[in-house]
Amino acid sequence: MSEASVAVHADADLLAQAVAARLLVKMLDAQADRGEASVVLTGGRIAAAVYRAVATLPARDAVDWSRVDVWWGDERFLPAGDPDRNETQARAALLDVVPIDPARVHPMPASDGPAGNDPEAAAAWYGEELARAAGPGHGTLPHFDVLMLGVGEDGHVASIFPEHPVHYDTRPCSAVRGSPKPPAVRTTLTLPAINTAEEVWLVAGGADKARAVGMALAGAGPVQLPAAGVHGVGRTRWLLDRAAAADVPARLRSLR
Numbered sequence: 001m002s003e004a005s006v007a008v009h010a011d012a013d014l015l016a017q018a019v020a021a022r023l024l025v026k027m028l029d030a031q032a033d034r035g036e037a038s039v040v041l042t043g044g045r046i047a048a049a050v051y052r053a054v055a056t057l058p059a060r061d062a063v064d065w066s067r068v069d070v071w072w073g074d075e076r077f078l079p080a081g082d083p084d085r086n087e088t089q090a091r092a093a094l095l096d097v098v099p100i101d102p103a104r105v106h107p108m109p110a111s112d113g114p115a116g117n118d119p120e121a122a123a124a125w126y127g128e129e130l131a132r133a134a135g136p137g138h139g140t141l142p143h144f145d146v147l148m149l150g151v152g153e154d155g156h157v158a159s160i161f162p163e164h165p166v167h168y169d170t171r172p173c174s175a176v177r178g179s180p181k182p183p184a185v186r187t188t189l190t191l192p193a194i195n196t197a198e199e200v201w202l203v204a205g206g207a208d209k210a211r212a213v214g215m216a217l218a219g220a221g222p223v224q225l226p227a228a229g230v231h232g233v234g235r236t237r238w239l240l241d242r243a244a245a246a247d248v249p250a251r252l253r254s255l256r
């Protein structure tokens, strides 16, 4: 398992700018090394700020967007175009602004989408989509260069909530019913799938995240605090603002 690193930025705006810059560099490096880049997006407030920042950085034009695959770590199970869908947010802030190949954008199904109004069928559909992208004989998941996660006040990541039965699902993608945060019905990558990514970035801003971030880095159990259970194969980065990092032990921080 990779060692986690922690970077702390002065405030949420600088955090979003810094994550956006890192994301562009990661995509450029992946395209230089592999000919393409594969990113897994998340939802939430800081993620939206990151996507807006990517769209405004001049270096965005150095990326060949026709060779970028976009996946999602979780989704709210709502009709297509609903403003609360993570997909809607990412499209408005970034994907509608850059010349991305629509065939390489892989949203989790909407409740009026290809799997119908059935979250279990939607999760299975996404699992098949992932396996198709992996290619025959390459397992159930494609390569992910970077997978971004927000962190909930309760320590949830993607739509994996504390003590939820989804912790015991070993399929790549799972339906989530009874989410404590609305909407109640969601779909999510599971921890085994998330932890196949080359790099996992946990991005959190604001004082309301400090307790969860501090506990995760202090070694809490993943069922009680899902953020404690994620790690990239090559790298795990915690990208925080000062308020979210308030409870992080000083020895783990590198202040920016």
Ligand SMILES: O=C1O[C@H](COP(=O)(O)O)[C@@H](O)[C@H](O)[C@H]1O
Pocket: 042, 043, 044, 045, 046, 047, 074, 075, 076, 086, 149, 150, 151, 152, 153, 157, 158, 159, 181
């Ligand atoms: O519901 C969700 O919440 C988390 C965190 O969102 P935030 O607004 O507190 O930053 C997000 O990472 C996840 O993708 C989303 O579905």
